[in-house]
Amino acid sequence: MTATSEPDDSFHVFDTTLRDGAQREGINLTVADKLAIARHLDDFGVGFIEGGWPGANPRDTEFFARAQQEIEFRHAQLVAFGATRRAGTTAAEDPQVRALLASGAQVITLVAKSHDRHVELALRTTLDENLEMVRDTVAFLKAEGRRVFVDCEHFFDGYRANPEYAKSVVRAAAQAGADVVVLCDTNGGMLPAQIQAVVSTVLADTGARLGIHAQDDTGCAVANTLAAVDAGATHVQCTANGYGERVGNSNLFPVVAALELKYGKKVLPEGRLREMTRISHAIAEVVNLTPSTHQPYVGVSAFAHKAGLHASAIKVDPDLYQHIDPERVGNTMRMLVSDMAGRASIELKGKELGIDLGDDRELVGRVVERVKERELKGYTYEAADASFELLLRAEVEGRQLKYFEVESWRAIVEDRPDGTHANEATVKLWAENERIVATAEGNGPVNALDRALRVALERIYPQLAKLELVDYKVRILEGKHGTHSTTRVLISTSDGAGEWSTLGVGDNVIAASWQALEDAYTYGLLRAGVEPAA
Numbered sequence: 001m002t003a004t005s006e007p008d009d010s011f012h013v014f015d016t017t018l019r020d021g022a023q024r025e026g027i028n029l030t031v032a033d034k035l036a037i038a039r040h041l042d043d044f045g046v047g048f049i050e051g052g053w054p055g056a057n058p059r060d061t062e063f064f065a066r067a068q069q070e071i072e073f074r075h076a077q078l079v080a081f082g083a084t085r086r087a088g089t090t091a092a093e094d095p096q097v098r099a100l101l102a103s104g105a106q107v108i109t110l111v112a113k114s115h116d117r118h119v120e121l122a123l124r125t126t127l128d129e130n131l132e133m134v135r136d137t138v139a140f141l142k143a144e145g146r147r148v149f150v151d152c153e154h155f156f157d158g159y160r161a162n163p164e165y166a167k168s169v170v171r172a173a174a175q176a177g178a179d180v181v182v183l184c185d186t187n188g189g190m191l192p193a194q195i196q197a198v199v200s201t202v203l204a205d206t207g208a209r210l211g212i213h214a215q216d217d218t219g220c221a222v223a224n225t226l227a228a229v230d231a232g233a234t235h236v237q238c239t240a241n242g243y244g245e246r247v248g249n250s251n252l253f254p255v256v257a258a259l260e261l262k263y264g265k266k267v268l269p270e271g272r273l274r275e276m277t278r279i280s281h282a283i284a285e286v287v288n289l290t291p292s293t294h295q296p297y298v299g300v301s302a303f304a305h306k307a308g309l310h311a312s313a314i315k316v317d318p319d320l321y322q323h324i325d326p327e328r329v330g331n332t333m334r335m336l337v338s339d340m341a342g343r344a345s346i347e348l349k350g351k352e353l354g355i356d357l358g359d360d361r362e363l364v365g366r367v368v369e370r371v372k373e374r375e376l377k378g379y380t381y382e383a384a385d386a387s388f389e390l391l392l393r394a395e396v397e398g399r400q401l402k403y404f405e406v407e408s409w410r411a412i413v414e415d416r417p418d419g420t421h422a423n424e425a426t427v428k429l430w431a432e433n434e435r436i437v438a439t440a441e442g443n444g445p446v447n448a449l450d451r452a453l454r455v456a457l458e459r460i461y462p463q464l465a466k467l468e469l470v471d472y473k474v475r476i477l478e479g480k481h482g483t484h485s486t487t488r489v490l491i492s493t494s495d496g497a498g499e500w501s502t503l504g505v506g507d508n509v510i511a512a513s514w515q516a517l518e519d520a521y522t523y524g525l526l527r528a529g530v531e532p533a534a
Contacts, residue, residue, distance in 0.1 A: 012180065012211065012235040013256060013267050014048040014149075015041050017283070018063075019081050020249055021239035022052075027287050034063045035070060036286050041240070042076040044279045045272035046252070050079040050109060050237075055099025064103040075269055079149070080105035084112050084137040087125035091140035100141070107147045109182075110137055114169040115158030127165060131172045138176035148178050149235070151213060155183040156190050159198055167205055174208035180235045181208045185224060188217025188246070192227035199231035211235030214250040216242060221250035226258055240283045241295065253280050253329075254296045261324055277330035302326070303333045353389050355396060367395050378477045378486045378505040386493075386500035386523040387516075401532050403525050404431040404457060406518070411445035411510050425449040431460050432533070446472070446513045453517060463528040464521060466495045474509055491516040495524055 018034050021027070029037070034051065041049050051067060052060030067078055080103040085094040092098075100108050112134045113119045119130045134150065141148050150173040152158075152166070159166040173181045183199060190198075195212070203210055212228035212235070214221040225236050236259075242251035253276055259265045260273050280298040284291040293301045303326040326333050350357045357364055370391065371381065381388040394400045407428040414422040425448035426439045438456035442448030450469060458464050471492035476485045489512040492501045500523055504515025526532075 008266070010234065011259075011265055011267055012048060013046045013252075013259075014050065014079070014211070014235060014237045015046045015076075015239065015252055016050040016081075016213075016237055016249070017041065017239040017243060017252070019050045019052045020237075020245070021243035023245040024243045024248065026289065027243060029059075029287065031059055031063050031066060033286050034059075035066060037240070037283055038067060038071060038076075038078075040279050040282050040286075042071070042073050043272075044275060045075045045268040047076060047267075048079050048107060049073075049076045050081050051105070053081045054103035054105075055082070055096050061099070061103070064105060068104050075272075077107050078105050079107040079109055081109045081111070084110050084133040085140075087123060087129050087133060091137040094137075097137060097140065101144055101146070105146075107149070108141055109149045109151055110134075110141075110178075111151045111153050112169060112173065113154070113158075114152035114166045114184075115154040116162045116165045118154055118158070131168060134169060134172045135176040138173055138178050142177040149180045149182060149211065150178045151182045151184050151237075153184050154186045156185045156195070156198060157187060159202075167202060170202060170206045170208050170210075174206060179209065180211045181206075182211035182213050182235060182237060183228070183233075184213040185215055185221075186213075188215030188221065190214070190224055191218060191220055192223045195224045196227040196231045199228045199233055203232045209234060211237060212250075213237040215244065215246065216248045216250065217246060219247075221248070222254050222258070225250045225255050229259070229263070241280055241289075241292065243287065243289075251295070253298050257297045257324075257329055261328065273328060274330045297329045298331060300331075303331055350392060353385070353392065355389070355392055357396070363395060367392060370395065378488050379503060380488070381503075383490060384501045384503040387502045387519045390519055390523060390526075401522060401526065403461065403522055403530065403532055404429050407435070409449060409452075409514060411449055413445055423448045425452040427452040427456050429456055431457060434460070445510055446517075449510070449514060450517055453521060457521065461525055461530060463525060463530060466528075467521070467524045468494050468496075469520070470494045470499065472513075474512075477505075487512045489513045489516045491520050493520040493524060495527060498527070500524075500527070 017037060018029070022029050038049055038051065051063055054061045054064045064080060080100050082096055082100045085091040085097055113123055113130055116127055119125060119127055123130060138148050138150060152169055155166055170181045183202065185195070199210060199212070210233045212225050212233045214224040221242070225238065229236065236255055237250070238252035238255050239249040240252050242248040256267060257273070257276065259267050277298040281291045291299070293299050296302060303322055322333065390401055407430065409425065409427045411423070411425040416422065423442050423445050424439065425442065425445065426437065427449070428437050436456045438452045440448055440451035440455050442451050454464060469491060473490040475488045477488055487506055487509045489504045489509065490501055492499055502516045502519035502523060504512040504519070506512035506515060
């Protein structure tokens with residue numbers, strides 16, 4: 001269904017995640033995936049969502065049919081993508097042009113050749129016939145009541161080879177009624193100054209309304225998009241998280257953030273910019289790719305501070321080391337605790353975790369020294385906030401937080417004659433003044449230990465039934481010692497309402513894993529509001 005509110009037409013934010021972004025290696029979207037992403041993009045407030053090429057494959061055809069029925073678009077208009085008619089026929093007779101109309105989309109993007117060599121070698125037609133293909137297809141679709149955008153493929157390379165012909169394609173599209181003519185850096189080889197110069201010239205020479213579509217092969221797609229805006233482009237094509245063929249496309253989120261926060265352009269509905277981090281991560285989940293931690297604006301490290309010097313300044317005024325308030329894009333400032341930490345880092349981290357350290361300089365100093373001492377042994381608390389909070393609470397309260405006391409544990413791996421393995425673990429511990437011995441099997445020694453610990457504790461602490469190990473990472477430290485190297489394990493655990501990370505360090509992977517598991521269960525009980533043992 002079409003958008004329920006008419007968007008501001010003076011500037012377009014056009015998303016092509018479902019078409020161009022889906023060409024990224026490792027992404028294979030189902031129709032259900034595409035519908036989910038379309039809902040997220042509409043929720044974000046983009047003006048146009050390019051859904052794919054109806055008629056080119058059954059999946060895209062089905063997507064358009066279902067999107068019209070299943071999605072009540074509040075902000076976006078659905079766009080169908082296709083090509084200009086074939087040489088030697090008419091737009092009215094071309095089956096793929098008819099499929100664009102059959103999709104029901106009220107906005108259509110046509111890809112057109114604007115590089116003379118591509119016309120002659122790929123289309124195998126004449127330069128004049130190519131111009132007529134553009135004119136005929138645009139005019140036909142406009143006469144059918146559709147809004148038409150024309151993507152001039154390989155425009156910048158074509159402009160370098162034959163600038164007059166490239167501009168003639170722009171003129172042909174505009175004169176036939178195209179609402180926007182989009183200049184595409186299809187090979188992604190341009191730089192910002194080049195983009196700005198070409199867009200400025202083409203705008204002056206053709207008078208067409210121009211858009212920009214930039215690939216990221218030089219790492220400049222976002223900069224190239226903004227350079228085109230500086231030159232007068234009023235339509236930007238991007239993909240969520242920069243997904244796309246080869247190294248990707250211009251990333252929707254930093255482009256929109258720059259337009260809103262740096263250029264002062266209102267390109268989203270009121271309040272939607274604050275949803276940006278959530279939307280970025282939600283789409284990453286749908287495509288089954290881990291969100292980039294260092295992505296501008298929306299990455300979990302985008303506003304993370306590690307150096308003690310930075311923390312001291314941030315304690316006085318966060319703006320001293322942040323270019324924007326992270327809440328404006330739905331993100332948060334994070335303090336990282338490491339051997340670079342100073343007093344200010346610890347104080348700010350304590351505040352972030354809800355632990356008031358007051359003005360106790362001696363306590364803060366002890367925590368700083370404790371962190372540095374443990375980092376020398378291989379511990380790192382940057383990605384293990386839960387383990388750091390347990391350490392911090394132990395220093396504040398003068399004792400370790402304990403729900404159970406471990407007497408011993410062991411894990412056995414049995415190699416059987418048929419080539420299979422049996423993994424068994426036994427845990428002996430004390431909880432609520434009761435000695436408990438529990439044994440369990442698992443699909444590996446760590447899994448067996450996890451199960452044995454659950455068997456031992458769930459009767460006393462039923463809250464543990466909700467806990468689920470969701471990620472497990474192992475890193476070998478001091479690799480020069482070979483198999484005698486120190487091992488660091490990072491475990492992420494969820495209770496269904498949130499996630500936390502714990503770590504362990506040991507001379508083998510099982511010992512390190514046990515430490516991380518102990519912290520994970522302890523922190524889970526703390527989150528559940530269970531009072532620790534006296």
